[in-house]
Amino acid sequence: MTVFSYTLKRLLRNKLNLFMILVLTPFFIGIIFSFGSFEKNSITVGLVDQDNTPLTEMLAQSLEETSPVFRLEEGEIRRALARSQADYILVIAPGFSQQLIAGEEPKLRSYSIQETNFASRVQIKVEGFLGAARSLAAAAEGDQTAFYQGLEEYQRGNFVLKSAAFQQQEKSIDASLAGMGMLAMLMMLLSSFTTINLIKDRVNRTFYRVMAAPVPLKNYMLQNILCFFLVLLIQIAVMFLGVHYVFGLYLGPSVLNLYLVMAVFALLCVAMGVALSALARTVQQAGTIASLVITPMSMLSGLYWPRSLMPEILQIIGKYLPPTWLIAAVEKVMLGKPLASASMELAILLGFTAVFFLLGTWRRADIAK
Amino acid sequence: MLVETKNLVKRYGDVLAVDNVNLQIAEGEIFGLLGPNGAGKTTIINMLIGLTKVDGGEIAIFGKKVNGNREDVSSHIGIVPQELAIYNDLTAAENLAFFGKLYGIKGKLLQERVTEALEFTGLSDKRKILPKKFSGGMKRRLNIACAIVHQPKLIIMDEPTVGIDPQSRNHILSSVQELHSQGSTIIYTSHYMEEVEELCTRVAIMDEGRIIAQGNKDELKELVSFEDRIVVEVSTVNFTLVDEIKRIGGVTDCFLAENILTIHMAKNSHIIGRVVDAITGAGTEVVTLSAEKPTLESVFLTLTGKKLRD
Ligand SMILES: Nc1ncnc2c1ncn2[C@@H]1O[C@H](COP(=O)(O)OP(=O)(O)OP(=O)(O)O)[C@@H](O)[C@H]1O
Numbered sequence: 001m002t003v004f005s006y007t008l009k010r011l012l013r014n015k016l017n018l019f020m021i022l023v024l025t026p027f028f029i030g031i032i033f034s035f036g037s038f039e040k041n042s043i044t045v046g047l048v049d050q051d052n053t054p055l056t057e058m059l060a061q062s063l064e065e066t067s068p069v070f071r072l073e074e075g076e077i078r079r080a081l082a083r084s085q086a087d088y089i090l091v092i093a094p095g096f097s098q099q100l101i102a103g104e105e106p107k108l109r110s111y112s113i114q115e116t117n118f119a120s121r122v123q124i125k126v127e128g129f130l131g132a133a134r135s136l137a138a139a140a141e142g143d144q145t146a147f148y149q150g151l152e153e154y155q156r157g158n159f160v161l162k163s164a165a166f167q168q169q170e171k172s173i174d175a176s177l178a179g180m181g182m183l184a185m186l187m188m189l190l191s192s193f194t195t196i197n198l199i200k201d202r203v204n205r206t207f208y209r210v211m212a213a214p215v216p217l218k219n220y221m222l223q224n225i226l227c228f229f230l231v232l233l234i235q236i237a238v239m240f241l242g243v244h245y246v247f248g249l250y251l252g253p254s255v256l257n258l259y260l261v262m263a264v265f266a267l268l269c270v271a272m273g274v275a276l277s278a279l280a281r282t283v284q285q286a287g288t289i290a291s292l293v294i295t296p297m298s299m300l301s302g303l304y305w306p307r308s309l310m311p312e313i314l315q316i317i318g319k320y321l322p323p324t325w326l327i328a329a330v331e332k333v334m335l336g337k338p339l340a341s342a343s344m345e346l347a348i349l350l351g352f353t354a355v356f357f358l359l360g361t362w363r364r365a366d367i368a369k
Numbered sequence: 370m371l372v373e374t375k376n377l378v379k380r381y382g383d384v385l386a387v388d389n390v391n392l393q394i395a396e397g398e399i400f401g402l403l404g405p406n407g408a409g410k411t412t413i414i415n416m417l418i419g420l421t422k423v424d425g426g427e428i429a430i431f432g433k434k435v436n437g438n439r440e441d442v443s444s445h446i447g448i449v450p451q452e453l454a455i456y457n458d459l460t461a462a463e464n465l466a467f468f469g470k471l472y473g474i475k476g477k478l479l480q481e482r483v484t485e486a487l488e489f490t491g492l493s494d495k496r497k498i499l500p501k502k503f504s505g506g507m508k509r510r511l512n513i514a515c516a517i518v519h520q521p522k523l524i525i526m527d528e529p530t531v532g533i534d535p536q537s538r539n540h541i542l543s544s545v546q547e548l549h550s551q552g553s554t555i556i557y558t559s560h561y562m563e564e565v566e567e568l569c570t571r572v573a574i575m576d577e578g579r580i581i582a583q584g585n586k587d588e589l590k591e592l593v594s595f596e597d598r599i600v601v602e603v604s605t606v607n608f609t610l611v612d613e614i615k616r617i618g619g620v621t622d623c624f625l626a627e628n629i630l631t632i633h634m635a636k637n638s639h640i641i642g643r644v645v646d647a648i649t650g651a652g653t654e655v656v657t658l659s660a661e662k663p664t665l666e667s668v669f670l671t672l673t674g675k676k677l678r679d
């Protein structure tokens with residue numbers, strides 16, 4: 001492990017590198033979130049209406065008085081929450097209206113983003129409406145026509161509930177997703193450590209001298225890979241601690257799962273660095289290629305903004321880019337799903353990793369060149 | 370034989386960089402590989418240590434084929450690359466420790482070897498200094514030190530004295546001799562014929578990928594010296610002397626310029642005594658006398674029709 005330990009030593013001896021790893025990255029990401037526009041001040045309600053009666057229609061209208069309301073299917077709930085398309089989602093089961101009019105107490109299901117309390121504003125409104133509806137149902141004694149007449153009166157009347165104006169600003173997992181996107185981009189940039197080091201070793205001929213020693217090429221590569229992988233793992237840990245404790249970014253229900261997903265991506269970054277070092281002859285060339293690749297890739301993969309905001313053709317291109325799959329996996333663990341549910345995304349990331357490693361080691365037959 | 374190549378060939382596209390090279394290097398030699406730029410010296414070395422693919426022929430080092438035994442063979446070889454190969458962000462001692470460790474040396478022994486290598490190359494007081502603060506000559510010396518920490522049986526030096534001051538150069542030349550006397554076999558490439566002439570026990574002269582002559586220095590000079598030549602400075606000029614000398618058996622030519630006599634004679638004719646007798650017999654005295662020997666430079670010039678360096 002001589003190559004590993006000396007490479008690490010040389011990397012960490014450089015003050016600028018240390019500064020980038022320990023200070024700059026968490027600081028950069030933190031700053032973006034402190035001043036960024038990830039605050040919420042209006043609540044969007046998603047409505048899954050499986051009952052479709054005049055009663056549920058009136059409930060929707062009532063909600064629309066204070067919040068934007070859109071309709072969706074049961075299957076779209078998680079995604080809508082993850083992307084902050086909805087902050088609060090209400091599910092009305094079939095037969096709800098009938099049960100209510102019959103004087104029973106049917107339950108509504110609701111979903112909202114974890115660690116938030118602004119859903120109460122919508123809940124108050126819903127409860128207000130349903131409370132009135134229940135009273136009317138009792139008065140109508142099961143008579144639908146009477147019930148609806150009463151309800152219309154209620155709506156036309158001065159009963160509109162004045163809900164307290166919640167101005168509390170909330171961060172959702174949208175901010176966390178964006179944070180991981182930003183981290184992913186910085187990790188790709190930091191993978192340039194790998195490239196720079198491998199190219200420098202080649203240019204200053206130390207690679208030649210190491211290869212003249214009894215060190216197999218694959219040992220040299222593995223130890224380099226391990227070294228830069230370790231640096232990125234430290235980087236993720238530092239960044240998690242930094243953004244969480246200093247800037248209060250939410251890291252999902254399982255920080256460990258999130259960390260593992262980011263670790264898979266870190267390995268991919270190192271592999272990209274290795275591939276790039278084989279492609280470029282000089283550090284300058286590598287820098288040019290990296291900046292030409294990383295920024296567009298980050299944009300197309302939804303590291304800066306949700307992919308769903310982009311034209312369809314760009315979304316399709318994004319499917320062939322590794323960070324897209326990182327974001328998909330991060331989204332899943334952020335929503336509290338088990339790691340296994342992201343196994344397809346992780347497998348794709350590892351597949352990309354293998355391809356990059358192959359590209360990076362493939363044309364190394366003539367070491368002296 | 371410590372190193373043996375048979376019909377070694379390397380092509381780069383249309384360029385035949387190494388053309389059927391046969392080398393035999395015995396243990397304990399300082400073997401010189403002399404040739405101008407682009408002769409193929411570095412290419413041969415890269416093939417010897419298994420870092421460049423061989424297009425044809427065979428190499429055996431320590432009696433083993435390099436192909437397939439690279440790690441085994443290379444652990445007893447120290448290489449001083451033509452271009453500096455040191456880490457600028459590791460101190461002199463750390464550079465040595467790193468390369469020593471790659472050859473499996475550890476702990477106290479490593480410390481000792483590092484100190485020895487530093488002393489050997491005169492860098493003891495630069496132990497903890499980063500090479501970026503070194504002079505060119507000091508870097509060259511560190512480049513050599515990195516190749517000898519593991520005390521290899523075979524040391525390959527590819528133009529170790531290129532572009533340095535005379536002091537560092539002398540230091541390097543004497544350390545090559547020191548390594549040799551400690552028992553290492555050395556392959557030394559250069560296009561400075563004086564260096565090779567001074568150091569080497571055997572020499573191969575290369576040009577355009579081919580070995581054009583190989584042997585010890587005297588054997589090589591034999592190739593081009595068809596006659597011996599002596600130059601005599603005389604006290605007074607006497608024109609009949611020239612004719613008298615020409616009459617001595619074995620003398621092929623003689624001419625006088627000012628008071629300098631230049632005499633050409635058949636090889637190993639042992640007639641210098643008779644020449645001196647003739648001079649003194651003619652009533653003049655010998656002021657100085659020198660025998661001129663051919664140099665490797667003249668060997669190269671004769672064999673290729675061009676100079677080693679411009
Ligand atoms: N990687 C390469 N690709 C193409 N041609 C090469 C390569 N390496 C060497 N050559 C060619 O092979 C020939 C021999 O080169 P080599 O470096 O072995 O010469 P050399 O004797 O070491 O010269 P120098 O004294 O300048 O170091 C040259 O014609 C060179 O141009």
Ligand SMILES: [Mg+2]
Nearest residue numbers: 410411451527
């Ligand atoms: Mg050379």
